[in-house]
Amino acid sequence: MATIDFQCEVKTSYDHLWKNLIAELEHPEQFNQGIMQSKILERFNNGVLRSISVPDAEVREKITFQYEQGVVSSQLVGHPDLVGVIEKRIRKSPDKPGILLLSSHIEWESNSQRVDTMIRRNVERFVTQTLEAVKKKAEALDGKAS
Numbered sequence: 837m838a839t840i841d842f843q844c845e846v847k848t849s850y851d852h853l854w855k856n857l858i859a860e861l862e863h864p865e866q867f868n869q870g871i872m873q874s875k876i877l878e879r880f881n882n883g884v885l886r887s888i889s890v891p892d893a894e895v896r897e898k899i900t901f902q903y904e905q906g907v908v909s910s911q912l913v914g915h916p917d918l919v920g921v922i923e924k925r926i927r928k929s930p931d932k933p934g935i936l937l938l939s940s941h942i943e944w945e946s947n948s949q950r951v952d953t954m955i956r957r958n959v960e961r962f963v964t965q966t967l968e969a970v971k972k973k974a975e976a977l978d979g980k981a982s
Contacts, residue, residue, distance in 0.1 A: 837943050837944065837945045838944055838945065838952075838955075838956070839940050839941065839943050840941075840942045840959060840960050840963070841939065841940070841942070842939065842940045842960070842963055842964050842967060843937055843938065843939040843940075844937075844939075844967060844968065844971050845929065845932070845936070845937060845938075846935070846936045846937070846971045846974055846975060847935055847936075847975055848932065848936065848975050849973045849977050850906070850926060850936060852865070852974045853926055853936055853938065853970070853971075853974045854903060854906070854926065855974075856970045856973050856974040857908050857924060857926070857938075858901065858908075858973045859885065860966060860969075860970050861867055861882060861886075861901065861908060861974070862876070863932050863976070864888060864933075864966070866884045867964050867966050867969040867970060867973075868959060868962065868966045868969065868971055869896070869965070870890055870958070870962055870965070871888050871889070871890055872890060872891065873876075873888070873889040874886060874887065874889070875888075875964030876890045877896070881917050882900055882901035882902065883898065883899055883901060884898075884899050884911065885897070885898050885913070886899060890958075890962075892954050892958070893915075893951075893954075895912055895915055895918075896912070896913045896914050896915075897910045897911065897913065898910070898913050898975075898981055899911075901940055905926055905981070906926035906927060907923060907924070907925050907926075908913050908921045908923070908924045908925075909921060909922070909924075910922045910923075910924075912944075916934055917946055917951045918944060918946045918947075918948070918950035918951050919944065919945050919946075920942065920943060920945065920953070920955075921942070921943050921944075922937070922940060922941070922942050922963065923940065923941045923942075923943070924938070925937075925938075925939050926942050937968055938970065938971060940963050940967055942959060942960075942963060944959075
């Protein structure tokens, strides 16, 4: 299984950052230009089933969230060539007071060389762009709230 990890520092409150992670779950196209369309298909306790359209594919994700643990986890469902998980996590910085760490861990496995190449080519840029947008909006929100 292939993996990619990304992490950035965010200077905001936990609640502001969490609200932006949930906003990204609800409207990912506002956080990433690569998403052409998204739709919540079903809501359930602590999660949703959503579909998103990107230039190379349309995928469905089962997304769960746990506020207390600071985790939003997305699992691909029903894709014929790909399985994968994206876990986004908020943690306090161990050595920088007042700083939160926003991280993403991605795991995937594909039985199609074409799909695997597309994932390798796009996933890091895609995820880093999304997390940087979440960071930017959370810090801007925090600045307006002060």
